[in-house]
Amino acid sequence: MPVDPTILEPILLACLDKKPVDFGRVDEAEVTRARAAIKRAAGAKLASFNQPMTRTNFLCGCLDFTRTQLKEHLIAAYGYRHGKTTLVERLHHISGEQRSVAIPPYVQQEIVRHHSQEVDNEVIVFHNHPRTGHEPGWFYVVKALIQDLPIPSSADRGQLQNYALNPLGLVRQFLKQGQVRFYLGESGYVSEFSLPIVTQLLARMNIRRSSRL
Numbered sequence: 001m002p003v004d005p006t007i008l009e010p011i012l013l014a015c016l017d018k019k020p021v022d023f024g025r026v027d028e029a030e031v032t033r034a035r036a037a038i039k040r041a042a043g044a045k046l047a048s049f050n051q052p053m054t055r056t057n058f059l060c061g062c063l064d065f066t067r068t069q070l071k072e073h074l075i076a077a078y079g080y081r082h083g084k085t086t087l088v089e090r091l092h093h094i095s096g097e098q099r100s101v102a103i104p105p106y107v108q109q110e111i112v113r114h115h116s117q118e119v120d121n122e123v124i125v126f127h128n129h130p131r132t133g134h135e136p137g138w139f140y141v142v143k144a145l146i147q148d149l150p151i152p153s154s155a156d157r158g159q160l161q162n163y164a165l166n167p168l169g170l171v172r173q174f175l176k177q178g179q180v181r182f183y184l185g186e187s188g189y190v191s192e193f194s195l196p197i198v199t200q201l202l203a204r205m206n207i208r209r210s211s212r213l
Helices: 005-016 028-040 055-066 105-117 137-145 154-163 167-174 198-212
Strands: 043-054 073-082 085-095 121-128 180-186 189-193
Touching: 005 154, 005 189, 028 043, 028 055, 028 085, 043 055, 055 073, 055 085, 055 121, 055 180, 055 189, 073 105, 085 105, 085 121, 105 121, 105 154, 105 167, 121 154, 154 180, 154 189
Parallel strands: 121 180
Antiparallel strands: 043 085, 073 085, 073 121, 180 189
């Protein structure tokens, strides 16, 4: 079993995050519509919905689209807060490599622009971790122990800190306004993750403190 804290910390945080999204009541027609939009979007090209789509139907479409993929994909969707859900209006879709997918500058800019434009605006950032069967043996032992929960990496949580736990994001969370929300699809589940890597956070705080001395 691993003892490296850079491996253990993401596993422990995965146990503290929210339970996987419940897809028991999704609308199959909406899921099909989400898959079609993801397929239409390519690179900098945005795909738009004629009618907004609820967050749960959209995330189910993301999971269906990426479930059998052997590469990581990034899907960034833009919409607005509506009661307890998000209504998604348009999206970017980026295809990456087997073990990584980058957020291109134009997606970074659109995340910041859209989120800051209106207080109810929300961004949904989804990406997948494909399982190939070639992961180390301890990984599957851990997955069995935690009921196959998705495990966001340190890099995943680093992006969360950049976009959701910045000053604007923290104020929006406190006031229950629109947020940038991060989701991971893995092992047939989709989970939202909202906790930062503590060691990275402390390191940033020390760097900023040292720069003022």
